[in-house]
Amino acid sequence: MEKEKKMKKPKVKLGKLEKREARAGWLFVLPWVIGVAVFMLYPLCQSFYYMWFNIRITPLGTKFIPVGTGNFTQIWLENPEFPQQIVTYLWQTIVEVPVIVVFALMIAIMLNGNIKCRGLFRLIFFLPVIIVSGPVMNMLVSEGAATIPAMNVQSIKTALDNFLPHSMSESIGEIFSNMIMILWYSGVQILIFLSALQKIDPALYEAAKIDGGSQWECFWKITLPTIKPMILLNAVYSVIFLSGNEQNSLITMIKSAMFSGTKEKGYGYASAMAWMYSLIVTLIVLLFFLLLGSKKDIYDRQVKRRKREMKKEARTVKRIERRGIRNAKKIKKARKKRNYRTYDGSGDY
Amino acid sequence: MKKKILSLLLACSMVFGLAACGNGDGGNSGNTGNADNSGNGGGEGAGGVTTENITLTFWHYEDPTTVSLLAEKFMDMYPNITVEHRVIEDMSTDLSNAAASGTFPDVFEGTDSDTALANMYWADISEYFDADPENQNLMATISEYGIGCFDTSARFAVPMMYWPSAIFIDRNVIKNLNLEMPRTDWTWAEMVQLVKDATKDERTGMKYYGLGYYNRLDSLYGIAACSPDERALKGEFGFDGTDFDLSYWAVGEQEFSDLKLAGYVAPQQDTAEMEAWSGNWSTWFGATGRVAVFSEGFWTYQNLWGQEGYQEEYGLDIVPYVTPNVVDEKEHNVIANMYMGGVSTSCKHPYEAYLLLKFMGWGIDGWKARLEIYSDTSITNDSGMPLKNAQMPMPITLDEEVWEGYKALFPQDDRKPYWDDYFASVTRPVPYGWYSIAGYWNFCDQYFNKIGIHDLVDKGSAKAADYVDEATRQANYYHAEAMISYFGPGGYDVLSDEELAKYQAVVDSFN
Structure with a gap:
């Protein structure tokens, strides 16, 4: 018991100043905490509850009719549009995310270079994030601003059709139709890469150049490994952005199901759709995490292994020490009882 | 200190912001299902109209300038009633949001009857409609085909805005x-x-x-x-x-x-x-x-x-x-756009709401007020257009005075005989399916439009006749299912046991 007490950290009573600072800290984060609780956790729990019901919102009150897994079976078995859209979404996201990330990285490297009017160019590349949102984006798409006129999308689709299944070639073909729009989605990612690039120690490049490293080698050996965590971050951000923006037909479908007046649809049906969709989005995020999640390099692994070995050695030393103490006690006891003899050289033990 | 004040301000603004988002009436969690036709609340004046000062909300699809002027005329007739109105942007979104937030309008027009019936937005107004002698002089198909009754014995809606095909x-x-x-x-x-x-x-x-x-x-x-x-x-x-x-x-x-x-x-x-x-x-x-x-x-x-x-x-x-008929007969049915209007189930003053509905839709007083507004071309809407050029509907009342005034709004030159003949031949309207048939929109949304029959037949890659049997079976199923759901025990509960059994048999045979 005494030992346990010793192991516990002593409770430190906060001083007046620290208490005040802690309170101020809590007050600062309070809006966020309330926001998360009210606008995220509560709707999340609510939608989880809703998905097991058929909900009718009448002027006299809300009717909850339990349907069990009825909403799910209806979505998968009676709504052919949802599975189709999910397949399209999967292909598009898997192809679009690398396009966005690579484009953002290229632009970030260029904007990080020593060029004239660098500030202006940085502003230009971030502008779409501010301007092209919601209805503006919808209008631009409807006016055909998302396509590159010189690109013959139909030929690309036909070519893809020759060696890919139709649903896959159609989805990938759509990416070429919306190429400009996809590139417009890169604003935030460029910013993240830019900040990561600026944090790389210039001494590394200097040392590499002294050793005769080319720009190409510097990119692969210094830049890319250093900003690798940012690639994962940007990939995840892109997946979430593509999955939740207004151009996503699944979002439109969920929204229209939510406000649909038909008796099968409504809040319950839309909630079930949204939960299944979020599960699929999570799976895609996991996929990118598995692909891009940082793996330690050989040096890191060796250090880790050495640390493990050192810990093991320390444990062995402690064990030997403990055994020695135990044996010493045993000998002491036996001596007291006088039945402990040491070897006297007579040949008898 | 500055930090503390700043954080306090932030937190307060957040809390007040959230409080402002709430509707404050505690929500509607009760579920009574039927319309609240319990009376007018307070004293009654001439003709059973309340003498209390009340406010009625009217949501519609008309030109807002026209409705504002009509509302003023209605308020002149009933000084204790205030009318507030707004244009519906999207029926299901606007109305479901209003129902969820407890701000549902007293009277509204709808373009999609399935939405209104599935969610029990419309109250049964048979009591008021049947007792009103003015309704005997409406276009024949309205009572003959029960337009607004949805094949039940009760009336939930009345055609408000009528545009015949032409x-x-x-x-x-x-x-x-x-x-x-x-x-x-x-x-x-x-x-x-x-x-x-x-x-x-x-x-x-x-x-x-x-x-x-x-x-x-x-x-x-x-x-x-x-x-x-x-x-x-x-x-x-x-x-x-x-x-x-x-x-x-x-x-x-x-x-x-x-x-x-x-x-x-x-x-x-x-x-x-x-x-x-x-x-x-x-x-x-x-x-x-x-x-x-x-x-x-x-x-x-x-x-x-x-x-x-x-x-x-x-x-x-x-x-x-007139849209011609296959048979050479002068008087025949014509398909028409007919926006349905009704009194909501949550309305506290259903009789007054019915009067407002009638005034804004088919009532003779309302149409006389309309004709005054339409004939004055100096009155324009926000786009600068005279109101008769802005979504003016056609009367469904057969009142001669109204029709005389209405016809005068159209060309009076050598085109007049064409217009007169046209008006004479559109007195038997039949609304498009989504206005008057339960389950029609579900059928279109979930079957007919999904398989793209129009495109296939238009391209010549399929024959319409090939779809007849399956489409008929599907349409009957969606209709029967909707009838049970809307008007059966889980809905308005106005169907007899025989009717329920009949619709159930269709659903069972489909499955």
Whole structure:
């Protein structure tokens, strides 16, 4: 018991100043905490509850009719549009995310270079994030601003059709139709890469150049490994952005199901759709995490292994020490009882 | 200290912001199902109208300037009633949000009856409607076919805004092509023949097309195929009040497709075909002077062709014709857009709300007020358009005084006989399915539109007749299921056991 007490950290009573600072800290984060609780956790729990019901919102009150897994079976078995859209979404996201990330990285490297009017160019590349949102984006798409006129999308689709299944070639073909729009989605990612690039120690490049490293080698050996965590971050951000923006037909479908007046649809049906969709989005995020999640390099692994070995050695030393103490006690006891003899050289033990 | 004040301010603003988001009435979690027709609350004046000061909310699809002026007239008649109104942007979104937040309107117009019935938005107003003598003088099909009753014994809605289908003919084109103007009580076959005769490609200048369409001919044919003797078709897709029979539709669909494929139909706006024909992607065929017959909406005349100087500018001379019937009979049913209006189930003053509904829709007082507003062309809406050119509907009352005033709003020159004949022949309206048939929209949304029948038949890759059996089976199922759901024990509960069993048998046979 005494030992346990010793192991516990002593409770430190906060001083007046620290208490005040802690309170101020809590007050600062309070809006966020309330926001998360009210606008995220509560709707999340609510939608989880809703998905097991058929909900009718009448002027006299809300009717909850339990349907069990009825909403799910209806979505998968009676709504052919949802599975189709999910397949399209999967292909598009898997192809679009690398396009966005690579484009953002290229632009970030260029904007990080020593060029004239660098500030202006940085502003230009971030502008779409501010301007092209919601209805503006919808209008631009409807006016055909998302396509590159010189690109013959139909030929690309036909070519893809020759060696890919139709649903896959159609989805990938759509990416070429919306190429400009996809590139417009890169604003935030460029910013993240830019900040990561600026944090790389210039001494590394200097040392590499002294050793005769080319720009190409510097990119692969210094830049890319250093900003690798940012690639994962940007990939995840892109997946979430593509999955939740207004151009996503699944979002439109969920929204229209939510406000649909038909008796099968409504809040319950839309909630079930949204939960299944979020599960699929999570799976895609996991996929990118598995692909891009940082793996330690050989040096890191060796250090880790050495640390493990050192810990093991320390444990062995402690064990030997403990055994020695135990044996010493045993000998002491036996001596007291006088039945402990040491070897006297007579040949008898 | 500064930090503390700043954080306090942030937290307070957040909390107050959230408080402001709430509706404050504690929400509606009760579930009584039926309409609250419990009375007027407070004292009653002449005619049973409350003497209390009350406010009624009216949501609609009309021009807001027109409704504001009408609301003023209504408030002059009932000084203790204040009317607040707003335009509905999207019916299901606006109304479901209003129901969830407890701000549901007292009276509203709807374009999709399934939404209103599935969520029990409309209250049963039979008591008020049946007791009102003015309603005896409405167009015959309203009571004959129970438009607004949805094949039940109760009335939930009444047609508020009525626009009959119309066929317009450009007299200039007929003259240029040396053709005869058809008689005003023409038949379907005569119309199709005119479309064919008026299609001419002279290789010099733009081709003449026989037909320019907004309404597909198969929609019109669905009602036109019904002979006045049988008068069995109460709605689209061969609906007779209980069952569908899409064989009527299939004939019209195939005929329309054949006309399109044979080149008798003008290209639509914003298509490559239009660019090839007129040289401009965004040209509308109704402004080319090269199309003889138009299956346009009735409002196209008011909103465009009827505007001063429009026809002169584009060299048009447009006159209306009734949508013809397959049988040579003067009086026949015509398909129409009929926005349904009703009193909401949450309304606390249903009688007063009914009076407002009637005034804004079909009532004689309301129409007299409308005619005053429409005849004064100096009154314009926000777009600067005289109100008679802004979505003016047609009366469903047969009151002569109202009709006299209404007809005076249309051309009084040599086109007058065409207009008079047209008005005389649109007194038996049958609404499009989504206004009047339970389950119709579900059927279209989940079956008919999903498999893209129109596109397949229009392209010539399928025949309409191939879909008749399955589409009829599906339509009957969706209707029966909707009837049970809306009007059975889980809904309004107005169906008898026999009716329920009949609809249940259809559902069971489908499964």
